[in-house]
Amino acid sequence: MKIQILGTGCQKCGKLADAVEKAVEASGTGCEIEKVTDINRIISFGVMMTPALVINGAVQTVGKVPSVEEIKELIKNTNKG
């Protein structure tokens, strides 16, 4: 599974990265985490509001920092599907 965090490096993007790390650790699945900071790559996901969370290429949340619980749920759903 591949998780990408889209953000140009503002404070909220850092918060999202922390939350994702916690969620991945708790869920115990092996995940590759990548931070995407290049604005043109961010736009190519169709995202205009950062931070955004992308799992396996699909945009999950935009413009907000979801809680660790919500991220765990998103990871679980992707694993099932």
Next chain:
Amino acid sequence: MNWKNEWKKLALIAGVFLACFYLPVGTSRFDNALMEAFHLVKWYAREHVLLCLIPAFFIAGAIAIFINRSSVVKYLGPGANKIIAYSVASISGTILAVCSCTVLPLFAGIYRMGAGLGPATAFLYSGPAINVLAIVLTARILGLELGIARAVGAVIFSIVIGFAMHFIFRRESDNEVETRLDLPASDIVRPLWQNALYFGSMVGILVFANWGKPEETSGIWALIYDLKWPVTAGFSLALGIMLVLWFGVKWWKAAATALPVILLALVFPDQPLVAFSVGVLGISAFTSTDKGEAGKWFASSWGFAKQILPLLLLGVLVAGVLLGRVGQEGLIPSEWVARAVGGNSLSANFFASFAGAFMYFATLTEVPILQGLIGNGMGKGPALALLLSGPALSLPNMLVIRSVLGTRKTVVFVGLAIIMATLSGMFYGTFFG
């Protein structure tokens, strides 16, 4: 010793040592500048933080949480009506650009996937100047007139710049990337009239708590000034009732805040700050422990406060050391300021606008720095020019803009921004200076 790794530290220590060795303590200009910095910080802490900044943080936090931003971005998307796109782009910074980190992705998004070059550059120019915190602080510290001039100037000239960019590059196709837009779904849906009343009550608190003492002692303005605290209390009461009715705040928590505030207001009628501070503490206490919407509201307001207050404190200290308080001098002699940006000449306006375009201002720090410059003889026109070009552009964000637009368009945009800011300054200085 490994010089390759250590030379930076050595240079740093040597630099600090030399600075200490030649520290100009004891020279009157330097000592005076330090005192000025502390006086200025104290003045900000006394006059602006409690009544002005804290309500503004709560409003900014509420905007970030409760306003459905995707409904605004929709009007900037592909296939949007061009006229609507330009008008929305020029004013939507008020609610979309509460934090500087949101401006550039939105700009890139509008350019690549949305309404195109014109609206994107319009948004980029006006956004940083018209967000809620910037308007409130400008109007409060630099005066209502300059605050309004800044907002109006930013909106009007952003449209001019947007049209100009669109016209100059009309032969090039804009939308290079065709992707589906992912807009955030709003979690919280509230009827428009409830949102309007909720924001209205907060704006009411902000406006009336800061109502300035008018020069005349009778008439409508003086009457409002006499009644400012009862009116503020009325808005606060309305806000409390709304929080209980629509936001799921327990009524006893709101009452536990309201009671001491009312008591303190009755016991210390000459010290309204006491009651106001307790009110702020109370509302912070019951919103921060809330698990629902009110909790999110507080978390987002707190986020802004955490991000902006340290920067602003630093900005005030720097402005104090370099420029001093109004009527005083800091390290920079007043004549230099007056010579470079005094009066309302074309060169003064151009210099202010050009310097502002390349200088980097951390969020809101342009305000104390401008205040220092005006106190040292900067003209009103150049002040507006700097306020317009300063936050919209800086060397670091030009590099990001260049990676989105390419060199040619970026150069034209920066040139247009500097010219428009200069013109706005000239116009404002001539008619209102």
